[in-house]
Amino acid sequence: MENIKINKLGPIGNADVNFGSLTVLVGPHASGKGILLQLIKLLVDKEQIRQTIEQYGYVWGTDVHSILDRYFGEGMSRILGDDSTIEFDGKDCPLAELLPEVNDKLKPAAETLFYIPAQRVVCLQNGWPRFFTDYEDSVPYVLRHFSETLRHFLESSTGPSGDVIFPQNQRLRTPLRDSFNDSIFHDGKITLDQRVKKRFKLNVSGSSIPYMAWSAGQKEFMPLLLSFYWLCPSSLAGRKEHVKYVIIEEPEMGLHPQAIESVILQVIDLLSRDYKVIISTHSPVLLEFAWAFQYLKKSKAGDSLLAELFNLPLSESVNELFKGILRTKTIQTYYFDRVNDKVDIKDISTLDAGNADPSVAEWGGLSSFSSKASDIISRVMSQEA
Template structure:
């Protein structure tokens, strides 16, 4: 499925053909988040409108500005310009589509949500150790953060079965992944629900202490809402968050605060998501993900058993473990990488380029340098080879 964008916010032109797994890379403020929020708005517009109505937001039936500012954030309706052109799956999308959905939607109707969105600001969803209610935020916060926080709140209240411990948990993560997360993030600590105060809050139980959320390490705090999102989408089904409703999973910058070994654990969970049938989109600044794509590109021509063995070695996993089964038929999946940046030489705004081959010998520097992620390492190696003799 293909998203085409022209003259939307800072984006001059984008054409993104999504695969089973798609990576978006590029500098800050280069349109990655806006393109992903736009994608969710297009796919889930009926659910978004129903949610806003459910929380009593005032939505005009003649002007889409209210909807856009309730969604993207206060003051951001100007992202849509007179010459904005947006296409999705061969069909044109305009702000009038939002008004049409608003006009024909019944007040009691709650359409299905298809995109599970894990935003970059996810730490704000549990800033005091508990997921916040949708209405605890104002419209200066993007809808995707408010909705994510509300989803986690509902899931923790009814989807986990009111456990005392939320890491480690049985039946939620594969053994090797759970062990890796323990070793690289929680270091034999347990994430527990503390019920001693007036609210149920997460604390880290380690060395006989119960540590409040805000005093955790940066990596632990960044990872926790991502872990809860993974719980929502894996393990036993629940009635409060129906994982079968979702077709798309968007994860922004899953690497934040994490050691490369912990990033590998997250990557294994992403592989499990695509093996379970979700289309997954990841925005990232981490080379670990592209190193995986590069390895995938160079190994997928191998026979299945050799491919599985090679991938198991890449991740340091026992070939006979259940985790290694994640690589069964993985080479049949499609993976693409797109690079967003503002190219001063062309005089254009932000454009997106397909750099999926990640060919280090390509004449296109965007491809050869992996959208700039490998440029420093390449330059350092070249200089060391010249001066280090």
Template sequence: MRVVLENIGPIKKADISAGDLTVLVGPQATGKSIFLQLFKFCVDHADIVRELKKFGFDWKNELESFLPVYFGEGMQAIWNSQSYIGLNGRKFQIETHVKKSGGEDSEAKVFYIPAQRVLIISAGWPLPFTSFDPTYPFVVKDFSEKIRRIMDSGLGRGDTPIFPRDGYFKKEIRDALQKSIMREGKLKLDIGLRKRIMLEVAGVSMPIMTWSAGQREFAPLLLGLFWLLPSAKVSKKQGVNWVIVEEPEAGLHPLAIRDVFLTIVELLSRNYKVLLSTHSSGIIELVWAINEIVSHPEATADKKRKLLLDLFELKTTTNTNKLI
């Protein structure tokens, strides 16, 4: 899928053909998030318009009024008379698409995990869509609403913790994440006067504001991945083809970044196409190393698999052979 943007916010020109894994790298405030949000709108415009109208938003079918509704307050300034969006070689008429709503059976094909994900959990629980004020972009509100629905569906009830739990990841990935990020702790659901997500360490339950910065950043990402990986017996979420993850490295130690990248590998193994944005040299180095190994002209398939497993410090098992 090829998307071309011209003269939109800080973007003078972006021409990107998205493949199985596409990584956007660049300094702060260069337009990576604008590109990714427009990528989602190009694919899911009918679903987005329907969702916004369902929650009471009205932009009178005008693009200038729609932009701050979708991108957040003040963002109408990113568009001007020279702005252009191209999709697969043709002009994408955004002015037309902000007027068209999808039917009730239309489903989003892009799942977006935003950089601001840490803001979705208030007092230990994901916020509903309507709790956010107009300053927040659609992708943040939509992500929070989806995570809230996951939690309301009963995730974490009973004796089984939210994480780690069987079925959602291969055991090797669960073990790596628990060791490097959760530090042998467990995410659990606390049901008292109100429901809260708690971190239990050595039998002591701790509220979210006592967690490390990396744990607070990672928990919403983890719950988003749960939405995408409904169980080990189901390959992928029905209807979803693309996953966008902004700054998966946020708040994490280099070894934890490597282990989080394993979750991206899991998504790829389940036939999702993934777009990442990052500031992390660790992510860039991992992608470079994987490309070097995969494209090595003299290495056999078994040798390449062994090198990839060594890169992530994984042993050869039935699960890891399916993963890599």
């Protein structure tokens, strides 16, 4: 997966996106980021998507617009029109080619791209993932499939009542577990309660707290934590079989900036496992990381400076986490710029604050408020002097 070019996809007028090891998408709400990401999933995994939909008793059919409604969600079929064009890795993809051939003799298709949707918190109904068929037919496929993936994972990986979900020594690298503990759970222990109905409990300071009473950030983070468990079979460098790409929509939802830093550390771990990662975000913290990464990479700085960036003391496990990242990985950043009711996607990867283009200088608008605040305060201070 190297490049995608699009003309006329929902609100998007034109797009020419080159994927890095990490690709970051920024832009205002309803500018087409989610539509583009879901299209990428469909292009990469269309055979597996069709097989999954049919597995749960739905009819795939042959009408492209009905299938787009079923995949993107009710009312979304017209985001692609007869004049839309898609080029993926140099190959033209006409609308009709989004429909995989129906061949019952084909072996089950493997999932290549794991999609973590923005609405992920709704998949944990009272603290346990919902079934694929629990959702309305109008709900986008990526959310239903994500929920079902987590449910299968938990059913196969948890045992008797009282299982500890977090922390687990065999899950995630030690610096990551410690970071999530310090920024999100604060020495709380997540266990699985199976006395009546499976659900998560947060055990902290002698209290056993049900999922719905957790803080907003803890609830938002839980599906992310389970996703990281699924993608990282052990704390050592390894990856999920067949999966090459990971999409994470708005990983910052509900999280304090310190917790967002912890999530970025986990993304670095995914990169070290040779996943290609695409993130959509409204958080300046991720852009600050991308800017620092680009500068350190250009300066040929040592990996140890990344540890300093995240306030991590140097250790064998920390060195292993960052080893070769600056030398071997790349970050691309794109801004979904709305002009006259259409969105053009701009490459702002330099994140150069001195660039004449405000889209680049203000990081797609994510730094514009702080820049204006600094200018105003500087002006007031100069007048007072």
